[in-house]
Amino acid sequence: MKFFIDTADLDEIRDALSMGVLDGVTTNPSLMARAGRKDTDKLLKEICDLVEGPVSGEVVALDAAGMIKEGKRLSGLSEHLVVKIPLTIDGLKATRALSDEGIPVNLTLCFTVSQALLAAKAGAAYVSPFVGRLDDISQDGMGLIEDIVEVYEKYEIGTEIIVASVRHPDHVVRAALLGADIATIPHKVIKQLVQHPLTDQGIAAFMKDWNKLQG
Ligand code: G3P
Numbered sequence: 001m002k003f004f005i006d007t008a009d010l011d012e013i014r015d016a017l018s019m020g021v022l023d024g025v026t027t028n029p030s031l032m033a034r035a036g037r038k039d040t041d042k043l044l045k046e047i048c049d050l051v052e053g054p055v056s057g058e059v060v061a062l063d064a065a066g067m068i069k070e071g072k073r074l075s076g077l078s079e080h081l082v083v084k085i086p087l088t089i090d091g092l093k094a095t096r097a098l099s100d101e102g103i104p105v106n107l108t109l110c111f112t113v114s115q116a117l118l119a120a121k122a123g124a125a126y127v128s129p130f131v132g133r134l135d136d137i138s139q140d141g142m143g144l145i146e147d148i149v150e151v152y153e154k155y156e157i158g159t160e161i162i163v164a165s166v167r168h169p170d171h172v173v174r175a176a177l178l179g180a181d182i183a184t185i186p187h188k189v190i191k192q193l194v195q196h197p198l199t200d201q202g203i204a205a206f207m208k209d210w211n212k213l214q215g
Helices: 010-018 029-035 040-051 064-075 089-100 113-121 131-136 141-154 169-178 187-194 197-214
Strands: 002-006 024-026 055-058 081-086 105-110 126-129 160-163 182-185
Touching: 002 010, 002 187, 010 040, 010 187, 024 040, 024 182, 029 040, 040 055, 040 064, 055 105, 064 081, 064 089, 081 089, 089 105, 089 113, 105 113, 113 126, 113 141, 126 141, 131 141, 131 169, 141 160, 141 169, 160 169, 169 182, 169 187, 182 187
Parallel strands: 002 024, 002 182, 024 055, 055 081, 081 105, 105 126, 126 160, 160 182
Antiparallel strands: none
16 A cells, blocks of 8 residues: 655655655645645645655646646646546546546545546546545545445456545554555654554663663
C-alpha cells in the first residue's frame, strides 16, 4: 500500500519524506488555507519537486469548462501533478475530458459505491472516499472501502483507491487489510503509526542495562 500525506505544509512533507515512508501528497483548498500561502501554484510546484511522486492539487471551479481549464493549468506545473476534482456531474465531465488528454485525475469527496463506479467509468486515475467524515455522521467509512474494493476487483477496474479523511492509525491498518491502494494520512497520524508503549519501555530497559554494564 502506498502512503500519501494529506497536507500542504512543506515542513510536514519534508519530515515524512525523511522518514522514508512517503509516496505522494494530497492537498485541498482547506489544507492550502491552513498552509497560509497565497501563491498556491508555486507551492504545488515546490511540493512536486520535493516529492517526485503523485501530488493532488484541487480545482476550485465548479463548472466542467472551468475545471478543465484549471486542470490543464495545474497539470502544466509538473509531471507529478494530479488534478483533484470534486465528484459531481461537472466533475465527471471534466474528468473524462482531462483523462482523454492523458492528464491524471483524482475524484474527491466520494461517499458512495455508485460515485466510485462513476469515477472509474469517467476515467479517473484515483478516487478518494472520505472515511472519517462518514464515521463522523455515524456511517461506516471503512465499510465503504470494503465495498469499493470488492466492486473494483470484480470488474478489474484500474482506478486506484485513496482512503482519505483518515483520523487514526486503525483507519490505515484496516485500509491495508482491505487491499486499498493508497491511504492519504495526516502528519500527526503518520507519527502515531510508529508509536507503541512497549517500544518505549523496551528502549528504556535496554538503555538502563547498557548503562549498568558501562558502570
Ligand atoms: O484530502 C481530503 C481529505 O483527506 C480530508 O480529510 O480530515 O478534512 O475530513 P478531513
